Amino acid sequence: MQIRPMQEGDLHSAERTSAATFLEAEELNRRIVEPEVQPRSAEASALWIDRMRLFLTVDPGGCWVAEDNVGEIAGFAISQNRDRIWYLATYGVLPGRQGQGVGKGLMNAALAHAGDRQGIFISSVHPGATRRYRLAGFSLHSQVRMTGTVDRSVLAAVTGLDEGGTGDFDWMDRLDTDLRGAGHGPDHAFMLATLRLIVSRSDAGRGYAYVDDRGHVALLAAAHEETARALLWEALASSREEAFVPSITTVNEWAMDVGLAAGLDIVQEGYVAVRDMEAPGPYLASGHFL
Numbered sequence: 001m002q003i004r005p006m007q008e009g010d011l012h013s014a015e016r017t018s019a020a021t022f023l024e025a026e027e028l029n030r031r032i033v034e035p036e037v038q039p040r041s042a043e044a045s046a047l048w049i050d051r052m053r054l055f056l057t058v059d060p061g062g063c064w065v066a067e068d069n070v071g072e073i074a075g076f077a078i079s080q081n082r083d084r085i086w087y088l089a090t091y092g093v094l095p096g097r098q099g100q101g102v103g104k105g106l107m108n109a110a111l112a113h114a115g116d117r118q119g120i121f122i123s124s125v126h127p128g129a130t131r132r133y134r135l136a137g138f139s140l141h142s143q144v145r146m147t148g149t150v151d152r153s154v155l156a157a158v159t160g161l162d163e164g165g166t167g168d169f170d171w172m173d174r175l176d177t178d179l180r181g182a183g184h185g186p187d188h189a190f191m192l193a194t195l196r197l198i199v200s201r202s203d204a205g206r207g208y209a210y211v212d213d214r215g216h217v218a219l220l221a222a223a224h225e226e227t228a229r230a231l232l233w234e235a236l237a238s239s240r241e242e243a244f245v246p247s248i249t250t251v252n253e254w255a256m257d258v259g260l261a262a263g264l265d266i267v268q269e270g271y272v273a274v275r276d277m278e279a280p281g282p283y284l285a286s287g288h289f290l
């Protein structure tokens with residue numbers, strides 16, 4: 001098994017490895033009350049490849065794969081440096097290859113790229129993963145997600161929000177820097193291409209949220225909790241069928257309070273892992289761009 005930098009030609013093989021790895025991981029972690037896990041859709045596979053291509057373009061030194069002796073990609077650790085911050089976008093080893101040191105080699109390569117930057121990522125509950133992260137000096141902050149059907153009778157009119165665009169990226173990056181040590185930089189344009197951007201441009205309380213076409217929050221950042229609450233209410237108002245609010249740590253109990261008021265349930269889910277920084281708030285981290 002060879003640990004080496006990822007290249008453009010690895011994208012399709014790495015995507016198949018990622019789809020198989022996370023399908024099994026999600027099946028193992030599925031609660032009995034939850035629906036069967038579905039294989040990744042063709043659309044999600046294409047988006048995965050586009051996202052990895054962005055990472056390879058912006059910061060190739062953070063993208064590592066493990067290649068077996070027949071040229072298949074058996075694992076990957078895709079991380080990025082953005083100014084003072086390092087984030088781990090995705091990390092996995094094929095089920096049949098786990099527990100043999102492949103993940104450790106990949107993580108060592110990604111962490112060497114991080115240097116002494118502060119770090120952040122979303123961790124699964126996998127015992128091998130959490131062991132690796134703590135040994136690498138990360139603090140594991142428990143997080144919950146909220147799901148359910150929004151009680152439309154409690155939705156209040158939210159004011160002071162607008163649709164965002166590229167002209168908002170400068171102040172959004174400054175807000176990101178205040179909250180997590182670095183702006184999202186080129187990641188904003190990628191998110192804006194596929195997600196709705198809601199912003200609060202008021203000097204009294206700037207903030208933004210990316211929301212998908214089901215109303216699921218992909219990322220939320222705000223200067224104050226009041227703005228964060230307004231953004232989340234707006235996202236929930238646009239939700240169709242099952243609502244979804246990810247990555248809520250205890251510093252973000254404002255999001256739990258909004259979710260509970262909207263009739264959603266709390267589900268325990270993994271950790272926000274951070275090194276040399278606090279778990280950010282008011283902030284709901286993106287699983288892919290942190």
Ligand SMILES: CC(C)(COP(=O)(O)OP(=O)(O)OC[C@H]1O[C@@H](n2cnc3c(N)ncnc32)[C@H](O)[C@@H]1OP(=O)(O)O)[C@@H](O)C(=O)NCCC(=O)NCCS
Nearest residue numbers: 025092093098099100101102103104123124126127128129
């Ligand atoms: C997490 C993952 C990438 C680790 O890769 P791996 O190749 O299995 O890991 P390694 O064999 O290198 O083991 C890493 C460490 O975890 C330990 N470990 C591995 N599997 C373990 C298990 N099932 N239980 C307890 N410890 C385990 C190893 O002993 C090793 O510890 P060490 O560094 O002190 O020697 C891989 O298991 C995986 O893809 N899991 C499913 C997807 C997932 O959870 N990804 C992480 C998302 S944040």
